[in-house]
Amino acid sequence: MKPRTIAIFGPSRRFLSGISYYTIRLSNALAEFVDVKAVLFRNMLPKRLFPGWRRVGEDLTKLEFSGKVNVYEILDWYNPFTWVKAYSIAKQTDAIVFQWWTSSVAHMYLAIELLNKLSGKKPVVMEFHEVVDPLEGSILPIRIYSRIMGKLIRKLASHYVVHSEEDREQISRIYKIPKEKISVIPHGIYDHYEKVDNAKKRLGINEEFVILFFGLLRPYKGVKYLLKAFEMLPEDMIKKSRLLIVGETWEDRESVKIAEESLYRDKITIVNRYVPDSEVSLYFSASDLVILPYTRASQSGVAHIAMSFGLPIIATKVGGLKEALSGYAGTHFIEPKSAESIARTIERVYAGKYKNYPPPENLRWSNVAKKWIQLLESISARF
Known part of the structure; x- marks a missing residue:
């Protein structure tokens, strides 16, 4: 079955990072083929715990979601009502895509996965940008939390995406995920910057x-x-x-x-x-x-x-x-x-x-989006 609508979960521009840019570019690229709902973190973690907390909320990029993307900046780490609201949006789609790079969002993803398991049962794809975050891995309480929550979240996901065969090997080995459940889709090129003369x-x-x-x-x-x-x-x-x-x-x-x-x-x-x-x-x-x-x-x-x-x-x-x-x-x-x-x-x-x-x-976003559509078609056919 060809997916008609996809929900993509990721960080908003408020907590600006490389994953924010990626979420915008992937959403825009996929929106040329299907309807996209971008469900974003409004408050990702307590502000002072973010290493770059002084710049949180600043307008640092001109990169925007295209007019074809429906944007919902609603998720708050401390508010379960926003998690339920986010799922009410996601359950209207044919597939859910989680951007994974930090365990600080783990409890929200877990809540949405549990709601999905209880009601909609949409396919959930987890896209790994990090195998293990070095900072999280160096702090014992966070490392323990990350391992426990990460295991629960990965168990409930339908499929996984990484950007290289090397990452596929690591994800499979470290998290005991069968390789056939992990697909490699390359990271698109960041060509939205203009060259400056002189x-x-x-x-x-x-x-x-x-x-x-x-x-x-x-x-x-x-x-x-x-x-x-x-x-x-x-x-x-x-x-x-x-x-x-x-x-x-x-x-x-x-x-x-x-x-x-x-x-x-x-x-x-x-x-x-x-x-x-x-x-x-x-x-x-x-x-x-x-x-x-x-x-x-x-x-x-x-x-x-x-x-x-x-x-x-x-x-x-x-x-x-x-x-x-x-x-x-x-x-x-x-x-x-x-x-x-x-x-x-x-x-x-x-x-x-x-x-x-x-x-x-192959790193042009249109080609990356086509690979995503092919993957989501194959996953949706099993649901």
């Missing part, structure tokens, strides 16, 4: 070669290895280069300290905040190379922005990054935790005069 000049950058790290600063992002690599570059190359580290610091204070104490700190710019979309375009337009020195990863929204700008990318061979970037001609893969490998690869990119590369066609 971006280097507008940022006051005089150097000819700009290296960019973009995203939240967390220990597993490996920024400290990038900083060490920058110091290993030839002196004459450093003089012509600028290292931009753009992103809000969460747990990774060590990297900020390394940058501040670096011999080349005058060649390093740290923008320690969550930047709005207008500045995202500016920083990527000004850059000649993007580096993802992660020590672990499922996916990277940053990689999907870099590809839309046609930039060369240096990325570690970890998790789903290998698969996500394997079809992009501008990718240079390196081993994780190796400052020397980063430095040598930066030199090669610099010598090649940083070409412009086309994004892979």
Whole structure:
């Protein structure tokens, strides 16, 4: 049976993150084929528990749901009546899709799944953006809560979606989910950013070669290895280069300290905040190379922005990054935790005069949406 209406659960723009962007782009893409109801978290968790709590509610993006998407920003973590209301919307659809990236939403998902089991029995698809969140895994009470709630939620789901075969293997192994119940659908490219003319000049950058790290600063992002690599570059190359580290610091204070104490700190710019979309375009337009020195990863929204700008990318061979970037001609893969490998690869990119590369066609959102429709058709046929 072909689904006619789909409910997608995810974060609103109020708690803006990469998953917010993903929810909007997926909803818009699917709305070209079916009716979409986007059911969003209005209050996802107590505000002060969110690491970026100071920016909650700020208007940081121009990305909007299309007019074809019905948007319901109603879910509050503390209010069971909103969970019931959310399900009353979802039960009118042919399938329910949960975005999963944090256990802070687990109790709401569980309530909706139980209501679905008792009445509507619609197929529920859980889309994993994280296998295990590093921060949640490091705090014992949250880790225990996450394991218990996660097990209950996964048991009630009908099917699961990940973005790479690597994640499929991990999800199956860690959570004991049969592989046949896990489908791989790639993460779409973030091509909603416009290129900005004279971006280097507008940022006051005089150097000819700009290296960019973009995203939240967390220990597993490996920024400290990038900083060490920058110091290993030839002196004459450093003089012509600028290292931009753009992103809000969460747990990774060590990297900020390394940058501040670096011999080349005058060649390093740290923008320690969550930047709005207008500045995202500016920083990527000004850059000649993007580096993802992660020590672990499922996916990277940053990689999907870099590809839309046609930039060369240096990325570690970890998790789903290998698969996500394997079809992009501008990718240079390196081993994780190796400052020397980063430095040598930066030199090669610099010598090649940083070409412009086309994004892979399979990552266009229209193609991603078609894969979703095919999956939902096959699942709906069993209900």
